[in-house]
Amino acid sequence: MKLYVWTLAPNPRRVLIFLGEKSIPMTVEDVGDGARLKPEFLARSVHRRVPLLELDDGSLLGEAAAICRYLEALYPNPPLMFGNTPKQAALIDMWERKSEGEGVFAVAEVFRNKLSAFEGRALGGYRTELPQIPALVDRGKRRFQEFVETLEQQLAEQLFVAGDSFSMADITALCAIDFAKRSRMPLPENCVNVARWHAQVSSRPSVAGCAG
Amino acid sequence: MKLYVWTLAPNPRRVLIFLGEKSIPMTVEDVGDGARLKPEFLARSVHRRVPLLELDDGSLLGEAAAICRYLEALYPNPPLMFGNTPKQAALIDMWERKSEGEGVFAVAEVFRNKLSAFEGRALGGYRTELPQIPALVDRGKRRFQEFVETLEQQLAEQLFVAGDSFSMADITALCAIDFAKRSRMPLPENCVNVARWHAQVSSRPSVAGCAG
Numbered sequence: 001m002k003l004y005v006w007t008l009a010p011n012p013r014r015v016l017i018f019l020g021e022k023s024i025p026m027t028v029e030d031v032g033d034g035a036r037l038k039p040e041f042l043a044r045s046v047h048r049r050v051p052l053l054e055l056d057d058g059s060l061l062g063e064a065a066a067i068c069r070y071l072e073a074l075y076p077n078p079p080l081m082f083g084n085t086p087k088q089a090a091l092i093d094m095w096e097r098k099s100e101g102e103g104v105f106a107v108a109e110v111f112r113n114k115l116s117a118f119e120g121r122a123l124g125g126y127r128t129e130l131p132q133i134p135a136l137v138d139r140g141k142r143r144f145q146e147f148v149e150t151l152e153q154q155l156a157e158q159l160f161v162a163g164d165s166f167s168m169a170d171i172t173a174l175c176a177i178d179f180a181k182r183s184r185m186p187l188p189e190n191c192v193n194v195a196r197w198h199a200q201v202s203s204r205p206s207v208a209g210c211a212g
Numbered sequence: 213m214k215l216y217v218w219t220l221a222p223n224p225r226r227v228l229i230f231l232g233e234k235s236i237p238m239t240v241e242d243v244g245d246g247a248r249l250k251p252e253f254l255a256r257s258v259h260r261r262v263p264l265l266e267l268d269d270g271s272l273l274g275e276a277a278a279i280c281r282y283l284e285a286l287y288p289n290p291p292l293m294f295g296n297t298p299k300q301a302a303l304i305d306m307w308e309r310k311s312e313g314e315g316v317f318a319v320a321e322v323f324r325n326k327l328s329a330f331e332g333r334a335l336g337g338y339r340t341e342l343p344q345i346p347a348l349v350d351r352g353k354r355r356f357q358e359f360v361e362t363l364e365q366q367l368a369e370q371l372f373v374a375g376d377s378f379s380m381a382d383i384t385a386l387c388a389i390d391f392a393k394r395s396r397m398p399l400p401e402n403c404v405n406v407a408r409w410h411a412q413v414s415s416r417p418s419v420a421g422c423a424g
Contacts, residue, residue: 046362046365046366047306047310055299059299059303061299061302061303061306062306062310063305063306063309063310065305065309066302066303066305066306066309067302069301069302069305070298070299070301070302070305073298073301073302074298086282086285086286087267087271087273087282089281089282089285090273090278090279090281090282090285091271091273091278093275093277093278093281094259094273094274094275094278097275097277097278098259098274098275122351123355126354126355126358127358128354128355128357128358130351130354130355131347131351133345133347133348133351135343135345135347136345139334139342139343139345142338142340142342143335143338143340143342145340146338146339146340150258153258154258
């Protein structure tokens with residue numbers, strides 16, 4: 001197997017931390033090129049995004065969570081996607097999706113609609129040109145703010161994002177928050193539970209060894 | 213268990229078709245109220261969206277795909293999420309996510325940024341007001357167009373969206389396309405493979421019995 005990443009981006013980082021948690025050996029290639037992905041990478045697949053996993057039979061698998069679910073089937077322990085019961089698995093899936101859609105994607109909305117390097121590529125992966133829309137910078141900030149408030153409420157009641165154990169939902173939420181910090185959107189000071197959780201998960205070797 | 217839906221919306225329809233495919237008995241409540249969800253429903257959970265599944269222990273589970281994955285663990289046959297191999301499961305997950313993010317969400321972008329009924333609620337589920345952004349109507353149309361082109365390429369090579377068998381990826385792609393049609397974005401005439409597939413999946417009793 002081979003994993004294609006762009007080490008500056010949050011979605012490949014989700015998979016890299018997941019690999020670290022499970023000590024899965026992997027050949028990794030960075031296909032970033034300045035502020036964009038290399039054209040020869042983009043030409044390889046209809047899924048013009050990273051992370052992309054190339055299986056040994058040549059199949060190409062995209063979407064961070066789909067890649068991690070595939071790897072979890074091959075390397076079940078520790079369970080980060082499937083939990084120990086159907087309910088745990090469903091809550092992990094739900095919170096992983098919320099952390100992606102309301103967290104990572106909200107920060108990307110700010111980032112890609114603001115920086116001139118992303119002109120015409122305000123969403124990743126599209127063949128058609130998507131112009132930047134300045135009003136989305138504010139919308140992305142509001143969405144991220146609300147995501148953090150939701151997370152604060154959730155982490156006031158439990159240790160980790162999807163329950164009592166560390167899971168893929170924590171990895172994705174952490175990558176959203178670190179991506180936001182890099183995009184000059186630090187955690188609000190009143191989010192004490194998110195701050196407690198963030199310090200704790202950031203000290204895990206898989207996270208500390210994979211800078212965001 | 214009890215499923216909360218808004219029968220006019222595409223995401224609850226994904227779960228309703230899934231239930232039909234598996235003949236899963238379910239108590240269903242429509243919490244739509246004109247062009248919005250009922251306030252008493254919105255107050256119930258941080259996940260202010262439909263579909264929402266209430267488990268017998270009172271837990272609330274959101275996100276259409278997470279709900280279906282939970283139900284698949286309880287009712288494994290026919291497999292619509294998990295496939296028969298880790299690779300099949302991963303491809304279903306990948307294409308289900310693409311059909312949601314690039315299909316359903318692209319159409320919603322058009323719909324919610326255009327209709328006056330959605331003023332201040334240009335994305336569903338947020339507590340904060342999110343104003344409509346007229347430029348997103350055009351962006352959503354471009355995104356949907358590219359999704360259909362990707363699907364055309366995929367369905368030129370295989371029978372169903374994620375491979376040789378009908379799966380959750382087909383359900384989500386179908387709901388995106390029917391939602392687009394209702395939003396005056398019909399299938400382009402040159403998408404012959406998408407049209408062939410759409411006619412075929414639309415004739416399934418689970419789909420025909422659940423108008424989109």
